[in-house]
Every structure is written in structure tokens, then in C-alpha cells.
Amino acid sequence: MPQTPSPAQLRLEQRGRAGELLPIVLLNMLLNILTLSIYRFWGKTNVRRYLWRQTHFLDEPLEYTGTGGELFKGFLAVFLLILAPLGVVSNLAGVYLEPDGTELASFTGLFYLFIFFLIGMAIYRARRYRLSRTRWRGIRGAMVGSSAQYALRYVFFWGLTLASLGWAYPWMRVSLFTRIMEETRFGDRAFRVVATLGPLYRLFAICWFGSFALLIAVTAAVVNFSSASVIIEGLADEMTVSPWLGLLVLWPFFLLFWLPWYKAREINHLAAGTSFMAVSFRMDVSVWNLLGLMSLNLLIVVTTLGFGQPFAQLRVFRFFCRRLRMIGDLDMDWVRQSSAMAPSIGEGLADAFDLGAV
Amino acid sequence: MTEYEAEFNDGRTAARHHVSVTFDAHGLRLTADPPEVEGIERQWPYGALRLIDPPRPETPLRLTASSEPDARLRLDDPAFFAELQHRAPHLFLSGLARPNVRRNAAAILAALLLTGLFLWQGVPRLSAPLARLVPVEWEQKIGRVVRKRLLAGAKTCEAELGGAALSRLTRRLTSKMEAPPKFVVTVADRGAINAFAMPGGNILIFRGLLQSAESADEVAAVLAHELGHVHHRHPTQMAIRSMGVGMITDLLTGDGSALVELAGNVGGVLLLLSYSRDMERQADEFGGTLLRRADLSTHAMVGFFDRLRGAGAKTDGNNLAGYFSSHPPLSERIAAGAKSDGNKSGGGPALNNDDWQALKNICG
Ligand SMILES: [Zn+2]
Numbered sequence: 152m153p154q155t156p157s158p159a160q161l162r163l164e165q166r167g168r169a170g171e172l173l174p175i176v177l178l179n180m181l182l183n184i185l186t187l188s189i190y191r192f193w194g195k196t197n198v199r200r201y202l203w204r205q206t207h208f209l210d211e212p213l214e215y216t217g218t219g220g221e222l223f224k225g226f227l228a229v230f231l232l233i234l235a236p237l238g239v240v241s242n243l244a245g246v247y248l249e250p251d252g253t254e255l256a257s258f259t260g261l262f263y264l265f266i267f268f269l270i271g272m273a274i275y276r277a278r279r280y281r282l283s284r285t286r287w288r289g290i291r292g293a294m295v296g297s298s299a300q301y302a303l304r305y306v307f308f309w310g311l312t313l314a315s316l317g318w319a320y321p322w323m324r325v326s327l328f329t330r331i332m333e334e335t336r337f338g339d340r341a342f343r344v345v346a347t348l349g350p351l352y353r354l355f356a357i358c359w360f361g362s363f364a365l366l367i368a369v370t371a372a373v374v375n376f377s378s379a380s381v382i383i384e385g386l387a388d389e390m391t392v393s394p395w396l397g398l399l400v401l402w403p404f405f406l407l408f409w410l411p412w413y414k415a416r417e418i419n420h421l422a423a424g425t426s427f428m429a430v431s432f433r434m435d436v437s438v439w440n441l442l443g444l445m446s447l448n449l450l451i452v453v454t455t456l457g458f459g460q461p462f463a464q465l466r467v468f469r470f471f472c473r474r475l476r477m478i479g480d481l482d483m484d485w486v487r488q489s490s491a492m493a494p495s496i497g498e499g500l501a502d503a504f505d506l507g508a509v
Numbered sequence: 510m511t512e513y514e515a516e517f518n519d520g521r522t523a524a525r526h527h528v529s530v531t532f533d534a535h536g537l538r539l540t541a542d543p544p545e546v547e548g549i550e551r552q553w554p555y556g557a558l559r560l561i562d563p564p565r566p567e568t569p570l571r572l573t574a575s576s577e578p579d580a581r582l583r584l585d586d587p588a589f590f591a592e593l594q595h596r597a598p599h600l601f602l603s604g605l606a607r608p609n610v611r612r613n614a615a616a617i618l619a620a621l622l623l624t625g626l627f628l629w630q631g632v633p634r635l636s637a638p639l640a641r642l643v644p645v646e647w648e649q650k651i652g653r654v655v656r657k658r659l660l661a662g663a664k665t666c667e668a669e670l671g672g673a674a675l676s677r678l679t680r681r682l683t684s685k686m687e688a689p690p691k692f693v694v695t696v697a698d699r700g701a702i703n704a705f706a707m708p709g710g711n712i713l714i715f716r717g718l719l720q721s722a723e724s725a726d727e728v729a730a731v732l733a734h735e736l737g738h739v740h741h742r743h744p745t746q747m748a749i750r751s752m753g754v755g756m757i758t759d760l761l762t763g764d765g766s767a768l769v770e771l772a773g774n775v776g777g778v779l780l781l782l783s784y785s786r787d788m789e790r791q792a793d794e795f796g797g798t799l800l801r802r803a804d805l806s807t808h809a810m811v812g813f814f815d816r817l818r819g820a821g822a823k824t825d826g827n828n829l830a831g832y833f834s835s836h837p838p839l840s841e842r843i844a845a846g847a848k849s850d851g852n853k854s855g856g857g858p859a860l861n862n863d864d865w866q867a868l869k870n871i872c873g
Binding site: 186187189190193200204211212214219220235286287288289290291338483484485486487488 | 518519520521522523524525561562571573579580581583613616617620621756
């Protein structure tokens with residue numbers, strides 16, 4: 152074995168071009184319209200095949216082996232076994248429980264809690280399906296954990312995040328990321344995550360207090376401006392009825408304003424904490440990169456009424472591949488085939504909750 | 510015999526092996542290169558070969574075999590491509606010529622046809638027996654939702670004199686019934702010429718209908734007809750149909766887009782779908798019986814319809830958009846109404862003139 156003095160740098164490479172994606176997208180559009188959108192499962196599969204096979208690692212393309220039929224069956228199963236019964240139950244509850252009673256309120260609470268649980272489950276299961284259908288050199292990926300356990304964690308942390316006015320958010324992100332990555336396999340090999348909370352909390356604190364600074368600044372500006380205009384004065388008068396309530400309602404939006412700064416740091420931090428065999432990962436994302444990616448993607452999807460989604464996905468792939476570095480020596484020869492069970496049908500839950508980002 | 514250089518993954522590890530590939534009569538023969546490496550030797554019959562991706566220029570050809578779907582063979586040589594095309598042409602079929610594409614197309618077509626059949630025949634046939642199973646409180650709940658939608662923010666009219674006239678009219682209609690259905694009649698302050706029966710026995714009459722009627726007899730005829738719908742639980746059947754349609758469209762499009770939600774909405778679809786010919790006939794029969802028992806003219810219905818149709822033709826169909834969209838003017842119906850009309854308001858007008866004026870002005 153030749154010894155390399157300095158650690159090697161490896162990269163994923165996305166060679167996809169929008170021009171090649173266009174005929175796939177146009178055909179999907181046509182067939183979606185002709186089949187009243189039943190074709191969407193096959194269309195989604197065609198797009199994934201293209202995106203996967205244009206992603207190269209060590210000059211070998213990834214491969215997507217899922218089929219439209221699997222997605223279609225997964226969707227049918229979820230619709231008939233979960234969504235339809237849920238719809239019936241919630242309708243019955245609406246009829247038989249007193250509209251203003253505590254029974255209906257607690258039912259509604261439990262119902263939404265369960266929906267939240269299902270969303271957590273959907274995230275995990277969609278990832279399990281996609282990884283089991285992703286191959287590189289014939290070796291496939293896998294998720295080896297339990298989706299229900301992940302979903303419980305998901306519900307717990309979101310509850311904590313809401314109760315703590317956001318303060319549990321970085322903890323949640325690290326915990327969920329660690330969980331999902333450590334249960335991710337390529338072949339028989341696991342990913343490892345060692346991510347500290349300190350750096351994330353430092354930035355989060357700035358964002359959190361910054362949101363109040365912003366809120367106060369905007370409120371002051373509005374109040375000053377309103378003295379000039381009668382109309383806004385009227386609005387401000389209405390606001391003063393319960394200014395504190397108004398502030399509380401507006402505050403989350405101001406927190407969201409700072410979110411991109413936090414997110415860029417989070418992506419880099421979590422990537423740096425992740426390793427696979429002897430390789431550690433680095434992401435190099437700035438807030439402006441991130442805002443550019445998100446805003447243009449939003450524009451693409453909105454102006455094409457959603458049909459342009461695949462182009463947005465291609466941009467996400469490119470962004471990710473361009474900014475991800477892998478540092479260290481990788482000896483893939485020792486990676487053996489995965490023995491984890493692969494699901495036979497795909498992603499029904501994620502489709503139902505519109506989580507199908509890719 | 511030409512040997513082609515290739516890369517091989519056996520599907521057990523991610524290690525890459527160099528192999529040389531030759532064509533023989535039955536398939537591809539893979540031998541290790543260098544030959545000492547063990548466990549690489551393969552014989553892949555042409556029938557077992559699968560292309561990973563459709564072949565594209567300047568892209569390596571990647572193959573697997575159905576006997577070991579984890580294994581991958583990768584070749585760059587255009588000469589190999591040409592020879593494979595010659596030896597195993599079934600790999601290079603495109604479009605509908607490929608069996609799995611044909612199978613998927615057939616499955617999608619079958620799903621569409623079945624859905625269409627279910628919407629066209631299944632939902633209407635199931636709605637009547639299902640409507641009988643619906644508990645009354647559920648019916649009333651749906652009725653409230655539909656009513657809110659039909660009112661669309663318009664106020665209900667409750668002027669004292671007009672309200673008294675309206676209840677006199679309904680009492681006269683139902684006084685001779687053995688077991689009158691539970692129902693409530695409300696006038697809504699909307700200009701459209703329309704009237705609706707809703708699940709749970711709510712009947713809604715728009716101000717426009719009262720104003721365009723020439724006599725209380727005509728209003729009584731409309732009311733009797735709507736009571737026929739209530740008696741046969743047609744509104745509940747329609748609500749069931751619309752929910753069925755909503756569920757199917759949800760199933761088809763799945764993503765719950767705004768358009769689908771709109772179409773799937775109970776009230777929305779209730780308006781989109783009109784009563785079937787059979788339902789109208791049933792409502793007419795019931796209404797006719799009611800009118801005759803109350804000694805009221807059954808001719809008024811026909812006259813009202815005829816006049817509205819004439820007016821609609823003149824005023825670019827604005828008036829037609831209302832009552833006729835949910836009650837299509839069937840010539841067969843009108844003929845039947847005219848024929849059965851033996852008694853021209855034997856018991857006098859449905860309301861005296863004061864009451865009729867009060868009813869017309871119920872919205873103030
Ligand atoms: Zn009718």
C-alpha cells in the first residue's frame with residue numbers, strides 16, 4: 152500500500168445539465184396532464200435516475216434503482232391504510248363531539264400530535280427507501296434504525312422547541328442529525344457524528360436576541376412613520392389595543408429572518424462533525440450562497456407552477472457537491488454489501504405530507 | 510475472438526476488478542485480468558443481461574445480470590457497444606417496445622378507466638343506500654356547512670310579516686301530509702333566482718326567486734318540489750357523491766393542491782353536480798302530490814319554468830344561471846306537469862294578496 156503524506160481530498164461531482172433535464176421534465180409534464188397526474192410517480196423516478204447517474208464519486212456514477220411502481224404502491228398503501236381512516240376518524244369526531252367541549256379540543260390536540268408523529272416517520276422512511284435504492288459500484292445504502300423511534304424523538308424535540316421559545320432548536324438539530332446519520336449505512340459501514348453544541352448556541356443566541364432588536368427597530372419605525380399618515384395611524388391605534396400580544400405574534404417571523412445565518416453555520420458545523428471510515432467531511436457554505444440557492448429555487452418553482460422542481464433539485468445537488476469536501480484516505484475495497492432489509496414499497500407517507508424534496 | 514477490457518464489481522464488496530470480456534454463442538464471458546484473481550469468472554447469458562441506464566454517447570455502458578443484480582460491469586469501448594447491439598438487440602428497445610413500459614402504461618390506463626367507471630356508475634349507485642345509513646345529526650352538520658357556503662356571507666331575511674306569511678305557506682303545504690319531514694325554510698338576501706334543499710332538511714330560497722315569481726302559487730310549487738328532494742334525502746345523496754368524488758380526486762392527485770381541495774369541497778361539488786333526471790322526477794312527483802292535497806295549482810310550476818326560460822333567453826342567460834343550473838328544464842317534465850294539471854288552483858291562491866306582498870318584501 153502506497154503511503155500518501157498529506158491527506159487526500161475527495162469530492163462528489165454533479166455533471167447534470169439543465170438542457171438534458173428539460174426533455175425529461177417536459178415529457179413528465181405532458182404525461183402528468185394526460186393521466187390526471189397518476190404518472191407523477193414514474194416521472195419523479197425518471198428525474199431521480201438522471202440526477203443520481205450524473206453524480207459521480209471517484210469517477211463512478213451513483214445509481215437510482217427505485218421504480219415508479221414502488222412509489223405508486225407506497226402511496227396507495229398509505230392512502231388506504233392511514234389517510235382514509237384518519238379522515239373518517241376526524242370527521243366522526245367533528246360530528247359526535249361537542250363543538251366547544253374539552254373533548255373535541257383534546258381530540259384535536261392528540262390528532263395533530265399524531266400527524267406530527269407521522270411526519271417524523273415519513274422523513275425517516277423516505278430516507279430509508281431512497282438509500283436502499285441508491286447504489287455505487289453495486290453497493291447500496293441503508294437505514295438501520297426504527298422510524299417510530301425517530302418519530303418519537305422528532306415529536307419530543309419539536310414540543311421542547313416550542314415550549315422553550317426556540318431555545319431547544321439547535322439541540323434538536325444536532326440530536327436528530329446525529330441519530331439519522333449514525334443509522335445511515337453505505338454497504339456495511341456506518342457514519343459517525345461528533346458534533347458539539349457550543350458553536351451553534353453562540354450563533355443562535357445572537358439570532359434570538361437579534362430578532363428582538365429587529366422587532367423593536369421595525370416597531371419604532373412604524374410608529375414614527377404612522378404620525379405622518381392618517382391611515383397607518385389608524386392601524387397603529389388598533390395595534391396599541393394589545394401591543395404585547397401583537398409583538399408576540401410577530402416575533403417568530405423576525406426569528407425566521409435570522410435563520411439563514413444560523414442554517415449556514417449549522418450545515419458547516421454538522422458536516423465537520425461527520426465522518427465515514429477514515430474520511431471526514433467539510434462543507435463550505437456562506438449565508439449568501441444559501442440565500443442565493445433558496446431564493447432562485449423558489450423563483451423557479453413558483454414561476455413554473457411546480458413543474459420546474461427538478462431544476463431546483465439539480466441546483467441543490469450541484470450546490471451540495473460543489474461545497475462538500477472529503478478529507479482523508481478512503482479504501483472502498485473493504486466496504487461490503489449491505490445486509491439491511493430494504494423496503495419493498497416506497498415513500499407513501501412522505502408523498503402524502505408533501506415531503507418529497509427530491 | 511475480441512477481448513474487451515472492462516471494470517467489474519461483484520456486488521459483494523466495493524472493490525473494483527479488471528476483467529476481460531468476450532462474446533460467445535450464449536452470452537458474455539468474464540475473466541479476471543490478471544487471471545490469478547479468484548471468484549471473478551462469470552458467464553452471463555444474453556437473456557439475463559440488463560442495461561443499468563439507456564446507452565448514451567460518450568458514457569460508459571453499464572450492465573448487470575438478473576442472476577446477480579448487485580454486480581456491475583462497466584465498459585468504455587464503442588466496438589463492444591456495437592457488438593452487444595448486434596448480439597442482444599432486446600437490450601436496446603426504446604419506448605413502448607420495452608415490456609415494462611408497456612406494463613406500466615397498461616396499469617395506469619386500467620387505473621384511470623376503473624376510476625372513471627367508479628365515478629360514473631359506482632358513486633351514483635352507492636349514494637342512495639348510503640344516504641339511508643347517515644345518522645340525522647350528521648346530516649344536519651353537513652347541512653350547516655353547505656348552508657354557510659350557499660349563503661356566502663349574505664344575511665337571512667326575517668321580516669316579521671314576511672316570516673309569518675312564509676310559515677303559513679309551508680303549513681298549508683304540509684298540513685295534509687301524514688308524516689311531514691323535518692325541515693326549515695329560510696330566505697337569503699341574494700338576488701339570484703335560486704332555491705336549494707340541503708342535507709338535514711334545510712331549504713334555502715333566494716330573494717331573487719321570490720321577486721321574479723308572479724304569484725305565491727309559483728313559490729309554493731318550488732317549495733313543494735324542494736320538499737320532495739328533502740323527503741327522498743337527495744341532498745344527502747349528493748353530499749355523499751361529492752365526498753366520493755373528492756376522495757377520488759384526492760387519490761388521483763394526492764398532493765392536496767388548492768384546485769383539488771376546492772373541487773373536493775362538500776358544498777362546492779354539491780353545486781357543481783346537478784340532481785339526476787330520476788331525482789328531479791321523484792321530487793316533481795312528491796311535489797305534485799303535495800300541491801294537489803293542499804288544493805294548489807300544479808300548473809304554476811310549469812308556468813314559472815316556462816317564463817324563466819323565456820326571460821333567460823332574452824337577458825343573455827343571467828337568470829338561467831340560477832335555478833335551472835340545478836334544475837335543468839326537461840321538456841318531458843313540463844309535459845308531465847301540464848298533463849296532470851286537472852285542477853287550476855281549486856283551493857284559491859296559495860296566499861292572500863297581503864301575505865304575498867309581505868313574503869316578497871321579507872328582506873326589507
Ligand atoms: Zn329539483
